[in-house]
Amino acid sequence: xxxxxxxxxxxxDWSELVHARGPAADTPGLIxxxxxxxxxxxxxxxxxxxxxxxxxxxATVAALPLLVRVARSPDAPGRIGSLRLLRAYLEAVAAG
Numbered sequence: 001x002x003x004x005x006x007x008x009x010x011x012x013d014w015s016e017l018v019h020a021r022g023p024a025a026d027t028p029g030l031i032x033x034x035x036x037x038x039x040x041x042x043x044x045x046x047x048x049x050x051x052x053x054x055x056x057x058x059a060t061v062a063a064l065p066l067l068v069r070v071a072r073s074p075d076a077p078g079r080i081g082s083l084r085l086l087r088a089y090l091e092a093v094a095a096g
Contacts, residue, residue, distance in 0.1 A: 017059040020052030024059030039078025054092045
């Protein structure tokens with residue numbers, strides 16, 4: 001592995017994690033939709049679930065490695081959405 005490579009995250013049981021809307025089983029699918037041309041709706045849904053009103057949930061933390069992988073994919077149309085989600089997470093953490 002190179003210094004800039006991000007290792008794949010360990011398997012996550014998303015059905016045991018929660019976000020603002022309840023069980024987070026939808027989260028990995030929404031993140032994968034950031035790789036599609038019509039990524040804006042998925043990003044909006046992620047903002048409303050894993051970062052609702054600046055909150056950080058168990059699913060938020062588990063989503064971070066997946067969001068980083070999308071952000072590092074130059075061919076992912078929703079790369080900017082992933083970067084915005086990561087920035088919002090950092091702002092939420094900084095706000096306490």
